[in-house]
Amino acid sequence: MNIDRHAIAAPTRELASWIAHLRYPDLPPRTREVVRCAILDTTGCGLYGYQTPWAGMLLKWARNGAGKAEASVWGDAAASLRVADAALVNGTAAHAFELDDYHNAKLHAGAVVVPAAIAMAEKLDASGEQLITAIAAGYEVMIRSSLALNPSAARLRGWHITGICGPFGAAAACASLLGLNEEQTAWALGLAGTQGAGTWAFNADGTMSKRLHAGKAAHSGVMAAELAALGFTGPTQIYEFEDGGVLKAFSDASDPAPLTKDLGRVYHLDATAIKPYSCCGSSHAYIDAALELRRRLGAPWDARRRVRVGLSKVVKVQCGFDYLPGSALNAQMNLRYIIAVALIEGQVLPPQFEDKKLSDPALLALAEHLELVHDPELDKLYPVHFAGWVAAERNGAWERADVLDPSGSPASPINAGGIADKFRGINPQRPVDEIAAMVLAMERHPVRRLLALLAQRTAGQTYRAA
DSSP states (O other), X not given: OOOOGGGOOSHHHHHHHHHHHOOGGGSOHHHHHHHXXXXXXXXXXXXHHTTSHHHHHHHHHHHHTOOOOOBOOTTOSSOOXXXXXXXXXXXXXXXXXXXXXXXXXTBOOHHHHHHHHHHHHHHHTOOHHHHHHHHHHHHHHHHHHHHHHOHHHHHHTTBOHHXXXXXXXXXXXXXXXXXXXXXXXXXXXXXXXXXXXXXXXXXXXXXXXXXXXXXXXXXXXXXXHHHHHTTOOOOTTTXXXXXXXXXXXXXXXXXXXXXXXXXXXXXXXXXXXXXXXXXXXXXXXXXXXXXXXXXXXXXXXXXXXXXXXXXXXXXXXXXXXOOOSOOHHHHHTOHHHXXXXXXXXXXXXXXXXXXHHHTOHHHHHHHHHOEEEEOHHHHHHTTTSOOEEEEEEETTEEEEEEESSOTTSTTSOOOHHHHHHHHHHHOTTSOHHHHHHHHTTGGGSOHHHHHHHHTOOOTTOOOOOO
């Protein structure tokens, strides 16, 4: 696909033109593969997420105000919600337990873009190729939006980037499916950007608001695209405008260049990471390092050993706070708890965040005595590399494990088979082999057929939270 860049005046309009003209044949084979894997991973996370109370609460809220039956709650046999509300609840479920994919642009694209696109595609009875194209557009726009902000700078201002950039991704995906023209797509991006929200204040007490951010971003993007289709105008300089453009509003170190540099030639979404652990992605290198030390030094872990952890500035602010028993989210975002449970139990999966674990005396004691130190060398790497190290004392010397890129990242990837295994592990009563086979050949299947398969379960399955 060739775009006349001289005819386009600004990055918002250039992105809008790219979205409006993007077609399935434009996507490289690797990008199509990443999108198929993203659908498989995100739907698995979403099905599991409906077991959480916060997803159940949101579903109850949505059902109370249900209007048209346009789109399905994942796992249900029939459509029951408006598109925007289905995106809201499925997005929240996908982000419900820190299992969903992430990108080093410090955001979770899957839990925003995939629910929005699937809901819209269901309403429109879209083809698999159309869905793949829309999700690719959404991921790419969402990631480029964060890169333009400078994700570390925006994060240190207190923003949760999934919440502030997510509406752009969902709007791009839905604009693609709706077939909006360039002007309408620019409006959709403007309407999406003006709804961007989400702060890191949830870390104060481990509340459910973080779970909401992905779903609300999906909802906002759907609404933005649907309004634009009706002629509702949005700012066509949403990124770059001096007074209220999002780049200046959300960051002191923004640069519009990543929005359009090599657009259509380089797909940043190809670097999407799949989570093997049920916690903050910035902690995954530390889990890998802790598990490596556990292998070297032996299990069970000797809790009397001194343990030292090197952190970048951003990770120290984000995850280096003192651990006190509270909610699962509080533990999932806390590096002290995460490393302690990795060393003692040898895994960091949903069972490690059950209520009874969160106040385990052995975990508490080790978490409290970890030595967390700022390492300026890690500042030079992060967030291009989600790097970290953990060291443990043995016989008066220090044994240290360094990890540049964690398991699940493009440098150490989890393939489609591994994603299917993850899906099966958290949703054991689902027909995972059939779901995986369909998703990995998504181009040959309509979206509604996938949703029907997601609704199948074996006898005895009890999973819906509300």
